[in-house]
Amino acid sequence: MTALTATDIAETTSPAxxxxxxxxxxxxxxxxxxxxxxxxxxxxxxxGGAIMPVYDALTGSSLQHILVRHEQxxxxxxxxxxxxxxxxxxxxxxxxxxxxxxLTGIANAYLDSVPMIILTGQVPSGLMGTDAFQEVDVxxxxxxxxxxxxxxxxxxxxxxxxxxxxxxAEGGRPGPVLIDLPKDVLQAEAYPTFPPGPRPVxxxxxxxxxxxxAATALLAQAKRPxxxxxxxxxxxxxxxxxxxxxxxxxxxxVATLKALGCAHPDSETYLGMLGMHGGRAANVAVDExxxxxxxxxxxxxxxTGRLDSFAPGARIxxxxxxxxxxxxxxxxxIGLAGDITAILAGITNGWLDIADWRETCIExxxxxxxxYDAPGSGVFAPAMLKELSEAAGDDFIAACDVGQHQMWVAxxxxxxxxxxxxTSAGLGAMGYGLPAGIGAxxxxxxxxxxxxxxxxxxxxxxxxxxxxxxxxxxxxxLLLDNASLGLVRQWQxxxxxxxxxxxxxYDNPDFAEVAHAFGIEAFTVHSRExxxxxxxxxxxxxxxxxxxVLIDPRENVWPLVPPGASNADMMED
Numbered sequence: 203m204t205a206l207t208a209t210d211i212a213e214t215t216s217p218a219x220x221x222x223x224x225x226x227x228x229x230x231x232x233x234x235x236x237x238x239x240x241x242x243x244x245x246x247x248x249x250g251g252a253i254m255p256v257y258d259a260l261t262g263s264s265l266q267h268i269l270v271r272h273e274q275x276x277x278x279x280x281x282x283x284x285x286x287x288x289x290x291x292x293x294x295x296x297x298x299x300x301x302x303x304x305l306t307g308i309a310n311a312y313l314d315s316v317p318m319i320i321l322t323g324q325v326p327s328g329l330m331g332t333d334a335f336q337e338v339d340v341x342x343x344x345x346x347x348x349x350x351x352x353x354x355x356x357x358x359x360x361x362x363x364x365x366x367x368x369x370x371a372e373g374g375r376p377g378p379v380l381i382d383l384p385k386d387v388l389q390a391e392a393y394p395t396f397p398p399g400p401r402p403v404x405x406x407x408x409x410x411x412x413x414x415x416a417a418t419a420l421l422a423q424a425k426r427p428x429x430x431x432x433x434x435x436x437x438x439x440x441x442x443x444x445x446x447x448x449x450x451x452x453x454x455x456v457a458t459l460k461a462l463g464c465a466h467p468d469s470e471t472y473l474g475m476l477g478m479h480g481g482r483a484a485n486v487a488v489d490e491x492x493x494x495x496x497x498x499x500x501x502x503x504x505x506t507g508r509l510d511s512f513a514p515g516a517r518i519x520x521x522x523x524x525x526x527x528x529x530x531x532x533x534x535x536i537g538l539a540g541d542i543t544a545i546l547a548g549i550t551n552g553w554l555d556i557a558d559w560r561e562t563c564i565e566x567x568x569x570x571x572x573x574y575d576a577p578g579s580g581v582f583a584p585a586m587l588k589e590l591s592e593a594a595g596d597d598f599i600a601a602c603d604v605g606q607h608q609m610w611v612a613x614x615x616x617x618x619x620x621x622x623x624x625t626s627a628g629l630g631a632m633g634y635g636l637p638a639g640i641g642a643x644x645x646x647x648x649x650x651x652x653x654x655x656x657x658x659x660x661x662x663x664x665x666x667x668x669x670x671x672x673x674x675x676x677x678x679x680l681l682l683d684n685a686s687l688g689l690v691r692q693w694q695x696x697x698x699x700x701x702x703x704x705x706x707x708y709d710n711p712d713f714a715e716v717a718h719a720f721g722i723e724a725f726t727v728h729s730r731e732x733x734x735x736x737x738x739x740x741x742x743x744x745x746x747x748x749x750x751v752l753i754d755p756r757e758n759v760w761p762l763v764p765p766g767a768s769n770a771d772m773m774e775d
Contacts, residue, residue, distance in 0.1 A: 230388040247268070281310060286624075434497070438523045445466055587611055600622065605687070686706055
């Protein structure tokens with residue numbers, strides 16, 4: 203984010219204004235004017251005592267404030283907007299419970315490297331540390347899950363410090379930055395001077411040419427290479443570079459949950475997602491590889507399974523924009539930190555002589571492709587999700603909650619771009635889907651934004667149906683209802699001797715009627731034959747709409763790698 207200049211502010215004041223008595227300006231006004239000057243157009247929040255001066259200053263500003271019904275939803279909505287734009291989303295809340303309600307959303311942004319600015323009100327400076335009403339140390343509580351934290355104690359420094367917060371949030375590896383604002387600082391009279399110009403932006407680093415040459419030589423020797431891509435590709439803006447590398451080398455490619463959409467979904471050499479719920483073709487290819495080119499991935503446990511048996515015969519080339527990730531979990535033969543686009547371009551191999559390996563991987567991909575001919579007349583969720591994403595085409599954006607449906611979306615939906623797949627990947631936070639979908643649909647109203655959720659997940663933030671209705675958000679909600687906590691039930695079935703403990707949601711409400719009570723169009727899907735019409739109705743709706751889809755509570759997600767097992771030990775139906 204570019205820092206403010208004096209001109210930025212001067213342009214908001216006419217010469218005639220300069221001759222009039224100056225209206226009293228406070229720290230809260232400085233907060234609002236700084237956000238405006240930094241190009242922020244929308245903030246998500248919920249008012250309260252300590253943050254009230256900011257809400258007073260919002261009146262008459264150019265900022266669109268979206269009043270959510272729970273602070274957690276403000277964080278999730280800002281998170282989705284940030285993922286789609288690459289610019290920091292902004293949320294705000296009051297002190298005490300308002301601030302603590304943001305913590306899950308902050309942690310979610312931190313683990314998924316999402317740029318976000320969190321503004322929290324705080325009790326007056328003189329009361330801090332006295333256990334005052336609605337006082338908590340959110341600065342300290344949030345420290346493990348933020349990129350940076352700031353307490354502003356001088357109202358004259360508000361523009362400078364907020365501008366710095368945006369630069370930190372968006373620079374390097376993105377992440378959330380918390381700004382704690384004592385109430386007296388917000389109420390103090392303040393006419394701050396804005397920074398004189400932008401801070402210098404650090405140029406991306408580049409590995410030595412000798413390391414690129416070594417990587418090129420290692421790749422030339424490989425007989426069974428695999429290109430393993432992760433969410434760092436998106437953060438680095440290297441999607442086109444990845445697709446070019448795939449086309450140039452012909453290397454079979456696998457992706458993590460966060461990298462879905464980085465490879466072109468129709469590429470023949472793209473084998474799909476690897477890991478706990480990855481496809482057999484992807485997991486077996488990694489297991490048999492002799493060279494693993496890891497690009498923007500961190501060797502996390504959901505992708506690798508048992509780490510010491512992951513790609514056991516493979517040498518490692520690890521490429522990442524964050525040098526701290528290299529050698530953190532798996533020792534690399536060659537580590538290449540810096541600009542991913544430049545690094546991939548610097549590995550100079552063309553189309554590799556690996557025809558037999560390539561054909562083996564492609565043949566296995568087709569042989570183990572997912573089947574959609576499930577018996578019975580009930581709705582088969584994987585087939586419906588596949589049909590939904592294909593019908594929506596390249597404009598499809600999924601704001602996906604956490605549970606069985608999250609894995610089905612990853613396995614069966616087609617994503618043209620990685621930012622079109624919005625989900626809580628690192629934290630796995632239930633309740634993400636609906637507020638994230640609201641943030642996404644406000645950001646990309648011309649796309650087909652669909653929140654895909656479950657009966658467990660939607661109840662975490664169902665109050666945000668009111669937000670969708672209030673603002674006429676063009677969001678489609680696909681609610682897959684199996685009257686249970688499906689993923690927990692599946693684990694209890696196979697790993698806890700069928701001790702089905704506290705997963706039965708038999709007493710769910712009629713979700714279509716709940717949506718109607720919020721003033722939202724809704725309908726229920728009972729059978730497979732209703733699916734085509736349901737998809738058509740969902741995608742062609744203009745305002746918020748909810749499709750309540752009843753599915754078999756015994757349906758499981760396959761394949762599944764048992765906890766602590768190797769990816770080669772996949773369980774299948």
